[in-house]
Amino acid sequence: MKRCLIVDDSKVVRTVARKIVEGLNFAIDEAVNGQEAIEACRISMPDVILLDWNMPVMSGIDFLRALRAMADGERPVVVFCTTENDMAHIQEALGAGANEYIMKPFDSEIVETKFAQTGLL
Amino acid sequence: MNPQDFEKLAALLHGRSGLVLGSDKAYLAESRLGPVARQWQYVDVHALIRALARREGSGADARLLDDVVEAMTTNESFFFRDNKPFDQFREFVLPALMSARSTSRSIRIWSAACSSGQEPYSLAMILKEMGARLEGWNIEILGTDISRAILKRARDGIYSQLEVQRGLPIQLLAKYFDQRGDQWQVKEEIRHMVQFREHNLLGEPPAAGRFDVVFCRNVLIYFDQATKAQVLAKVAKAMAGDGYLTLGGAETVLGVSDHFRTIPEQRGLYGRADAPTTVAASGT
Numbered sequence: 001m002k003r004c005l006i007v008d009d010s011k012v013v014r015t016v017a018r019k020i021v022e023g024l025n026f027a028i029d030e031a032v033n034g035q036e037a038i039e040a041c042r043i044s045m046p047d048v049i050l051l052d053w054n055m056p057v058m059s060g061i062d063f064l065r066a067l068r069a070m071a072d073g074e075r076p077v078v079v080f081c082t083t084e085n086d087m088a089h090i091q092e093a094l095g096a097g098a099n100e101y102i103m104k105p106f107d108s109e110i111v112e113t114k115f116a117q118t119g120l121l
Numbered sequence: 122m123n124p125q126d127f128e129k130l131a132a133l134l135h136g137r138s139g140l141v142l143g144s145d146k147a148y149l150a151e152s153r154l155g156p157v158a159r160q161w162q163y164v165d166v167h168a169l170i171r172a173l174a175r176r177e178g179s180g181a182d183a184r185l186l187d188d189v190v191e192a193m194t195t196n197e198s199f200f201f202r203d204n205k206p207f208d209q210f211r212e213f214v215l216p217a218l219m220s221a222r223s224t225s226r227s228i229r230i231w232s233a234a235c236s237s238g239q240e241p242y243s244l245a246m247i248l249k250e251m252g253a254r255l256e257g258w259n260i261e262i263l264g265t266d267i268s269r270a271i272l273k274r275a276r277d278g279i280y281s282q283l284e285v286q287r288g289l290p291i292q293l294l295a296k297y298f299d300q301r302g303d304q305w306q307v308k309e310e311i312r313h314m315v316q317f318r319e320h321n322l323l324g325e326p327p328a329a330g331r332f333d334v335v336f337c338r339n340v341l342i343y344f345d346q347a348t349k350a351q352v353l354a355k356v357a358k359a360m361a362g363d364g365y366l367t368l369g370g371a372e373t374v375l376g377v378s379d380h381f382r383t384i385p386e387q388r389g390l391y392g393r394a395d396a397p398t399t400v401a402a403s404g405t
Contacts, residue, residue: 085282087300094295101291103282110286116204117290 002120003044005029007037007060008052008081013104017050017081020108024115034058038066045072048120050111051098053082053089061096068097077118081106122151126170130154130189133173138190138267139323139348153192161185191268195343198236200289201243206338206367209390211247214365218333219254221363227259231332231359233322234340235264238275238315239284242307244336245314246293265320265327272317278307322352326359333361338369346377353378357393366391 004026006017018028029046031037033055040046049067053060060080067073077099082089085103093101100114115121122130130150131142142150151166158169173185201207218228232241241264248260266272285294285305298305320327322340335356341349356366357380366381367390368374374381374391381391 085303087295090291090295094292098291103286106286110283113286113288117288 001025001027002047003027003029005031005037005040005046005049005076007031007034007049007055007063009033009055010052013052013081017111020111021050021115023108024112024121034060034063034066037063038070041067041070041073041076046076048077048079048115048118050079050081050102053080053084053093061092064093064096064098077120079114079118122147122166126167129174130170133170133186134190134193135345135348137186138194138321139344139352140190140193141343141345141348142193150193154189157185157188157192160188187269191270194268194271196236196268196271198239199287200239200285200293202240202288202338203370204288205370206336206389207243207247209367209387210244210334213387214334214367214390215247215251217365219258222333226257228261228334229330229332229361230260230262230334231327231336232262232264232315233320233327233335233337233356235266235275235317235336236268237271237280238264238278238307238317239280239288240264240336240338241275241315241317242278242311243288245311246297248314249297249311250293260314262315263328263332264315264317266317267319267321269319272319275317276312278312279304280306322355323348324355326355331361331364332359333364335360335364335366338367338372340369341372341377342369349377354380357381360393362393362396364393364396366393 004021006014006028008014009032014030022028029040031040035058051060051064064078078097079100079102080093080098081102081104083104090101099118102110102114127147134140134142154166154169158166161169163169163172222228230244232244235241241262245262248255264275279301281304285298294305297308297311299308318327337356341352344352353374360366370389380394382394384390384392
């Protein structure tokens with residue numbers, strides 16, 4: 001079973017995302033900020049990371065840059081999932097190595113489409 | 122809606138657009154035609170249908186009937202809907218045509234019943250992504266639909282945040298769209314690759330000459346067998362002998378039309394039945 005790490009400081013978003021991604025037959029891990037996510041990736045690199053942008057301690061974009069510099073850190077598919085719904089943020093995310101980008105609000109259909117597009121399904 | 126009104130409406134719709142209105146659609150018809158009745162200043166949908174039935178055929182009624190058809194048409198569309206037909210276009214159809222048309226260096230594409238334009242724009246983005254490989258080629262993309270209102274949307278190329286997240290890879294959004302507030306507009310460089318025109322699939326071809334590629338997806342499902350056969354015969358006439366037809370996932374020519382044949386290992390893709398075997402079968 002493929003593994004998805006959900007990184008978001010909102011418990012509500014993590015719960016909704018978990019339900020959707022579990023429905024796509026993924027095992028789920030959770031982290032509440034970028035720093036926790038780095039530690040989770042050091043222990044075991046997931047197949048996909050669903051990543052919020054604005055979080056305390058370490059933001060999503062800082063996490064992404066750190067991830068891509070880690071050993072095996074190029075491997076996970078990274079899908080941003082954020083309220084930063086503008087072109088400047090999208091360009092910055094792509095420049096840092098994001099594979100896909102979901103603009104909140106999101107639903108199961110959008111998550112499924114993005115996972116399919118990145119070859120996860 | 123009473124059964125007599127429904128029957129009359131179904132007959133008018135079928136005659137004008139080929140659309141089959143199932144008996145379970147009475148509620149849908151009532152709710153969609155309410156605004157049309159108000160716009161044309163009829164007291165209710167019953168009055169609108171009576172007027173249509175009474176004065177069938179005059180110029181004013183043709184416009185009223187167009188509005189009714191428009192209201193009853195399903196206009197659901199996504200960018201790169203179902204993915205596979207677009208992969209097939211990129212990896213099989215285009216290479217085949219680039220080889221077959223290496224002298225004329227011209228390819229004509231028809232996106233039939235294109236709704237709000239996501240399909241022809243998806244094709245345009247694929248072509249744009251090919252860059253230098255298509256330099257010097259003359260590529261025409263025509264998007265047609267029966268609905269004037271939806272074609273206006275298609276020409277504007279402006280989509281909601283939800284619409285650009287259903288099927289459009291983020292890299293293409295970043296490259297080929299401009300943000301307009303909370304909406305996204307297809308950039309001019311892609312919009313100018315596509316022409317849009319009003320067209321009824323039961324009518325004559327939308328343009329002179331033959332098309333090398335026809336996308337006609339998720340529209341035959343709304344027609345009865347006889348209308349499907351009629352539409353496919355018209356599409357065959359509008360297609361080059363070695364052209365390609367792409368249908369929707371739930372559609373087929375098998376048992377409906379003998380103008381087309383399947384192409385081995387290319388699901389949903391058809392060649393003209395009278396095409397030279399080597400062309401349709403191998404795509405080279």
